[in-house]
Amino acid sequence: xxKVTQSSRYLVKRTGEKVFLECVQDMDHENxxxxxxxxGLGLRLIYFSYDVKMKEKGDIPEGYSVSREKKERFSLxxxxxxxxxxxxxxxxxxxxxxxxxxQYFGPGTRLTVT
Amino acid sequence: KQEVTQIPxxxxxxxGENLVLNCxxxxxxxxxxxxxxxxxxxxxxxxxxxxxxxxxxxSGRLNASLDKSSGRSTLYIAAxxxxxxxxYLCAVRRVDSNxxxxxxxxxxxIIKP
Numbered sequence: 023x024x025k026v027t028q029s030s031r032y033l034v035k036r037t038g039e040k041v042f043l044e045c046v047q048d049m050d051h052e053n054x055x056x057x058x059x060x061x062g063l064g065l066r067l068i069y070f071s072y073d074v075k076m077k078e079k080g081d082i083p084e085g086y087s088v089s090r091e092k093k094e095r096f097s098l099x100x101x102x103x104x105x106x107x108x109x110x111x112x113x114x115x116x117x118x119x120x121x122x123x124x125q126y127f128g129p130g131t132r133l134t135v136t
Numbered sequence: 137k138q139e140v141t142q143i144p145x146x147x148x149x150x151x152g153e154n155l156v157l158n159c160x161x162x163x164x165x166x167x168x169x170x171x172x173x174x175x176x177x178x179x180x181x182x183x184x185x186x187x188x189x190x191x192x193x194x195s196g197r198l199n200a201s202l203d204k205s206s207g208r209s210t211l212y213i214a215a216x217x218x219x220x221x222x223x224y225l226c227a228v229r230r231v232d233s234n235x236x237x238x239x240x241x242x243x244x245x246i247i248k249p
Contacts, residue, residue: 026179053235064140064225064239072235080236112179116235124170125237127179 025049026128028113034134041100043131045113052118054096055125056080056088059110071096072118103135138163140228142240150248151218157211157243159226164204167229171200171211174223174242183224184211188231216247 029044045054053072057065057080067080069088077088085107089097096115100107110132114125139162149155159169168187172180184193184200186209192201199212213220223244227237 055235062145062241064241065227065237066239067236070235114180124182124185126182127172129179130177132177 026113026115026126028111028128028131030131031129032132032134034136035100035103036136037104039100039103039135041103041133041135043098043100043111043113043133045096045098045115045128046094047096047115047126048094049115049126050093051115051126052093053116053125054090055114055116056086056096056098057112057114058082059112059130065112068098103133105135107133108135109133138166138228138230138238140226140238140240142224142226142243144243145241146244146246148246148248149216151216153216154212154214155216155245157213157224157245159209159211159240161207161209161228161238163230164207165231166204167231169200169202169209169226169228170237171198171209172225172227174225176222180225213245218247218249221245221247 026047056068059065071077071090087099112130113128116125141160170185171183174180186193186202197214202209223242225242227239
């Protein structure tokens with residue numbers, strides 16, 4: 023079974039803090055993704071990585087950065103947390119090629135910024 | 137711009153009923169469509185994936201159909217059970233992207249015992 027784990031289930035941070043969210047997958051997937059999920063808005067892609075040290079911006083990259091130093095690990099960084107970044111953050115991974123294309127998700131991190 | 141809509145946002149039905157969840161998309165140029173389930177406070181679990189060349193996929197009591205020309209997909213759940221209570225999301229993969237999914241906001245389903 024594919025397993026995607028996220029470092030924390032719940033986090034509470036103060037405005038202005040630097041926040042690190044980590045995601046690890048154990049299936050040697052090339053692709054990894056960070057989404058945020060807000061009520062009524064569905065999932066929105068923040069960043070995508072298709073290989074070590076490679077990244078692409080998603081739909082809402084502002085205020086976020088990412089790091090992928092190892093294939094199995096993808097980190098999301100909030101450089102200076104703000105209250106509008108309070109959300110559920112979901113990590114996913116998938117194979118880089120071949121079909122069917124399918125993303126596997128971690129359990130999510132619910133971040134509250136006060 | 138591709139948009140994905142799921143109506144209704146919430147649905148409550150008695151246990152044992154057959155039900156249909158709807159997903160519509162504005163651009164028929166999709167590579168595939170996927171249905172996911174999300175339990176409260178948890179991540180997503182993939183249920184069914186339909187390639188653009190397929191009309192339907194089945195898994196147990198679940199059947200998903202795809203009509204690209206009309207921009208619609210349905211998820212049929214037979215003989216619903218309380219354990220089916222969850223939020224169901226659909227997502228389409230664009231043909232011009234090798235990774236990006238466009239998501240609906242989901243339908244929250246409650247099955248009453």
